[in-house]
Amino acid sequence: MTDQHSAPPHPDRTGRRLRTVAGLLCTAVLLGALVGSSAPAAVVVKDEHFISAQTPGVLDIEGGECFDDPVHLPEAGEVVVRYRPCASTADNQTYGFVHADDDADWAPTALGEFAWRACRDLFTRTWPDGQDRDLRFYPVLPTEETWAGGDRDVMCVAYRPGGRLPGSLLPRW
Template structure:
């Protein structure tokens, strides 16, 4: 009879144990999608970045009084890595045409560095000149790779 009682007690405790366990389940991180409006060359820190360098997502800095990105080593809290620059042709500023150029150019670079399965867990986005930076002569589109599920785990660029 003791065995039967113990089994009954376990069954009556099961819902409480399951409910308690559900409190400690960490939901999967939803994927983040970064578009061509995620940041601009006007975001403080972006213009200091070189190809291959890693950096943080924009964050408001009370000291600077604006959003900034910070250079970081690729294995320490890096959200993004620049993998190249493409130069747009001169002409009047056309945001839609520039976005199309940026996405298609960065896609070619992404497919070159991370073909097929190599890029399955990664994504990319272009950082486009704004009307203001275009007027100052900025014609460079920065191509950036990132992990939609979190921080980078080191440099994403393939080793030569």
């Protein structure tokens, strides 16, 4: 006599269950791939905290030069800013430097306000007609340590949100 509870499942039911489970797994994998491939890249906020005078490589960048956003370089063992010729594509371009007063005290809030105001003024002088409406800027500030060493220069940097620069942004006068 066979116990009704210990009888093997009916073959048709087992096949349907396996097909259902397999279908659900395939759907989950496909949805995961679609969601993963269409997920937007992390938004990079470029402000006075994005990079500083102590970010390795940034002090090698001069006025008018282009560079990429900081990346971790295994050979350097740290996050660095890398120079990029403006003739190729780059993430950023320096459009000038502004000098803070030599007798000013290093105070992050006051220095940040000065840097934004001074870089904005230089930005509007560099692009007076506003022909590059999708262009943005950010300042690169001295740190407390570099300030103590006499660094009073703020680097003003232009970039295009969500895109690389196709070449030099600076007007040819």
